[in-house]
Amino acid sequence: MRLALAIASFVVLIVHGLVFYQQFFHKWENYQTAYFDQARALSKTDAEKAALTARSPRIEQSLVTKFGENRVDRCITCHLAMDDPRFKDHAQPLRTHPYTAGMGDVQVNGKWERRHKFADFGCTVCHDGQGRGLQEHYSHGEDEYWPDPLAGYIVQANWRKDFSTKLKGKDYMQSNCAQCHTEENFAGTALVDRGRKLFFANNCYGCHRIEGLSEGTLGPDLSEVGKKFKIDYLWESIVEPRANLATSFMPQFHLSEQDVKALVIFLKSRRGVNFSETSLQRYRASLNAKRPPEGAAEPVALQGAALISSGEKLVTDHACTACHKLGSRDGGIAPDLSFEGLMKNESWILEHFKNPPSKIPDSIMPTFRFPAADFQAMSTYLASLKTPPPMPTPADTFKELCQRCHGEKGDGHGPIAIYLDPYPRDLTKAGFINSKPVERLQNSIKNGVAGTSMPSWGQVLNDNQIQGVLQYVFTTYTKEPRKEITARKVPEKNPVAASAESMARGEDTFVRRCSGCHGRKADGKGPNSLDILPRPRNLRNTAFVDSVSDRRLFESILYGVQGSAMPSWIDYGLSQNEVGDLVNFIRGINARSAARK
């Protein structure tokens, strides 16, 4: 017992001693003592030496009260020599802060004078970090969860190793210069400017909002992105958008390293604050910004060519090509608009602009809130685009028109396919392609598939060309020779009268038999749907359901859809009357939603 007590009491003593040592003996005291010693050796007069001898280590700080919000920076406690020009070749922390003309420092009579005096501006205004911290990991910020480590100097231990070498360097300081030097083309913030230009050149502004710069709504708001994220996260998010968010559909831009760096610096400079302002000044400025301009002129209704050219400008300004393809610019997410006028008419485009899901229910295109006049101008412009690309052979036709969605291999995995719902058809599935009559396939090409992203190519291609591209698909992708299609015996018209009872019976059957794949809401998102390709049809897609005849619904339900997961329900004992109820139910849910509009 006594031995245990003796050991325990000694352990307590040692722990106490360690805590005491940690709390009351600091590294910065050693740095300051070293500074006094070295400065004493460098000083010329006895008075200077005496003054240094009289000094003892203590916490030094600069209180910044006349520049933006009040700040307390204690960096000088360790970096005591930062304003002492004699220490310019010493090792950190006792080294003179460099004088550079780039920071506005000037030489007078061979002596440097600072433009940004530390007592007036502090340290963290430029360097980031935590001004109050007196230990390295607090002040410089080697903390995983802390977004503002010393910009350009500290790379955290847990940062991605393959990026870490790129994240260091004084270039990153520019993001902090830009906190106060907000003007464009400021000589000291060349990389911020470059990043800003890239932000517009690469259509980032189409999806992302940055207060005062852009109004995109698809992607995250970047107004304060520099405050929330460290440079490694920003770098990673630009290079690999899906690294942190698996569902992100931000395209990979394949920028050069210099461009990524400029963008990171630009984004890091977006903090929603200006260090030179206090929050009250900022609030006043925001009030003034929101006030509508007085005496704004009524917009003049444009006509003809002027309307088209204003539409063209709007399409550029609103960054439609961040997603869509238009001429040489391709966002790689949404369909090609280069000859939209041949595929859609003006009123379709206008209605689609106002509410995209009204035309294609599962479209991811956001409902933009532009003025009606802008929509009109953009629709007129898009409807005026009527120049199809040259396509001498069916192979060219497929390449120009089909490949973007259906893919190089015709397997429905084109570059933009993942953004489309329903997915483009897999043309290599012989089971499907060969079970459908050529007329239906031709019709799908000529008139498009309503409610989906398949446009009508009737004005782009003549019948021979359609025939040609279809033949090309058969031989290149489907490969299997077409066989005689067995004619099914199905009614032309639904023999069961549409009544409330019939629909209720249909719903009952639907919930029991169909909802596993088509979902309880009949929206094609049932629990099994994710395992199935092609995906189950969204039966609430009114435009599609309305375009399909009773005959086709009967055939698909009774005999299944070859090349898809839809089974032949006649084998599972569904009678023709039950299918009739189902068809009434499907028509019913779409009729209701149509009435609601």
Place this chain on the structure above:
Amino acid sequence: MAGNPKFAHNKDAAGEPGMNRRRMLAWFSGFGLFGSAILSAFSNLVFIKPRATYGQPQRFNIGKPEEFPSGTRMALDTRRVCVVREGDKIAAISTTCTHLGCIVSVADTGFACPCHGSRYDQDGNVTGGPAPKALPWYKVSLAPNGELEIDKDTEVEPGSYLNV
């Protein structure tokens, strides 16, 4: 001495009960606990005194001597000092009233406190009002970067100037 050196070591000359294992452990425990008690008491005492306050720093630079031409009497309100230059001589006089700590303003005759009417002459000596003593003078020196440094922790005799 013969025998076990451990026991031999524990016996003292007066023949008092030796330092056996039991006593030694008790001493060790006492030393450990008492030591940590002293350490913690001491830490608490040290802890009470703040290491840094949110006041303006006591030692600060005010700029190059050229910024204060001869004849200057410039009060720096946030720093609470008045920089005085006469010819090549520079000094810093406190502008905190010695009565109740108001900021005195620079007047033609010296300094005047707006709160209770204390008056000081050009050198900070009391000439009227409730102020109990003269305004202190602070040490002015030349920092290595060529700027003037005022150290409010070090008071100097009134009339001692820095020659620049």
